[in-house]
Amino acid sequence: MWAFIHKLGSPKWFYDISERLQPWFWAAAALLILVGSVWGLAFAPADYQQGNSFRIIYVHVPAAFLAQSIFVGLAVAALVFMVWKIKVADxxxxxxxxxxxxxxxxxxxxxxxxxxxxxxxxxxxDARLTSMLILLFLYFGVIALRGAFASRDSGSRAASVLAMVGVINIPIIKYSVDWWYTLHQPASFTITSRPSMPVEMWWPLLLMVLGFYSFFIALTLMRTRSEILRRESNKRWVRDLVREDG
Known part of the structure; x- marks a missing residue:
C-alpha cells in the first residue's frame, strides 16, 4: 500500500500511468453519457406529477453529486499534500x-x-440551495487563494486549509433536507436503498451519474498531466519528453 502511495507521489510515474488510463475513461464517459441521455430524454416515461420537466434530473443530479464529490476529493488531496508533501496531490x-x-x-x-x-x-x-451556494463560494475561495500569494507553496497551503475546513459543508448539503424544513425533495438517487422512482427512470440516471464521474476522472487526468509538465519543466525527464515530441 505504501509502495503504491509512494509511486503515486512521483510526477513521472503519475504522468505515465495516467496516459494509459485516460483513453478508457474518455471512452466510458462518452458511451455512458450518450446512452444515458438518449434513454432518459427520449425513452424514459414522463413523471406522473411533473411531466417531462423532471427530465432535467439527468443533468441536475449528476452535476450535484459530482460537485460534492470533487470537494471531498479536494479535501483529501489537501490533507495528503499538507501531511506527506506529495506534490501530485496539490x-x-x-x-x-x-x-x-x-x-x-x-x-x-x-x-x-x-x-x-x-x-x-x-x-x-431553501436549506439545500443555500448550502450549495455556499459550496460554490468555497470553490471560488479555493481558486482565489491559489493566486493570492507571491509564493505558490503559500497559496497551495492556504487553499488546502480552506478545503479541509470547508468540507464540513458537504454533510450539511446531504442532510439539509432532513435537518430543516425545505421544499427540496429528498434524494432521488441512492445506491444504498431501493430507488424511489421507476427503474425505467432510475437506470438512465445511474448511467448519467457514472458518465459524469468518468468525464471528471478523464479530465482531471488530462489536466493534471499538463500541470505536471508546467511545474516540472526544469526536470530532465520533462525536457527529454518535450525533445522527443518536438
Whole structure:
C-alpha cells in the first residue's frame, strides 16, 4: 500500500500511468453519457406529477453529486499534500477546483430551471440551495487563494486549509433536507436503498451519474498531466519528453 502511495507521489510515474488510463475513461464517459441521455430524454416515461420537466434530473443530479464529490476529493488531496508533501496531490487539487465550481454552477442553474415549473420561482433560500451556494463560494475561495500569494507553496497551503475546513459543508448539503424544513425533495438517487422512482427512470440516471464521474476522472487526468509538465519543466525527464515530441 505504501509502495503504491509512494509511486503515486512521483510526477513521472503519475504522468505515465495516467496516459494509459485516460483513453478508457474518455471512452466510458462518452458511451455512458450518450446512452444515458438518449434513454432518459427520449425513452424514459414522463413523471406522473411533473411531466417531462423532471427530465432535467439527468443533468441536475449528476452535476450535484459530482460537485460534492470533487470537494471531498479536494479535501483529501489537501490533507495528503499538507501531511506527506506529495506534490501530485496539490497539482490534482489545483485542476479539480475549477471543474468542481463549474459542476456546482450547473447544479444550481439546472435546479433553478427545474424550480420554475415545480415551485413557481427561480430561487428560494431553501436549506439545500443555500448550502450549495455556499459550496460554490468555497470553490471560488479555493481558486482565489491559489493566486493570492507571491509564493505558490503559500497559496497551495492556504487553499488546502480552506478545503479541509470547508468540507464540513458537504454533510450539511446531504442532510439539509432532513435537518430543516425545505421544499427540496429528498434524494432521488441512492445506491444504498431501493430507488424511489421507476427503474425505467432510475437506470438512465445511474448511467448519467457514472458518465459524469468518468468525464471528471478523464479530465482531471488530462489536466493534471499538463500541470505536471508546467511545474516540472526544469526536470530532465520533462525536457527529454518535450525533445522527443518536438
Amino acid at each position: 497539482m490534482a487539487a489545483a485542476v479539480m477546483a475549477p471543474l468542481g465550481a463549474a459542476m456546482t454552477f450547473i447544479a444550481l442553474f439546472s435546479g433553478s430551471v427545474w424550480g420554475v415549473p415545480t415551485w413557481g420561482t427561480w430561487w428560494m433560500w
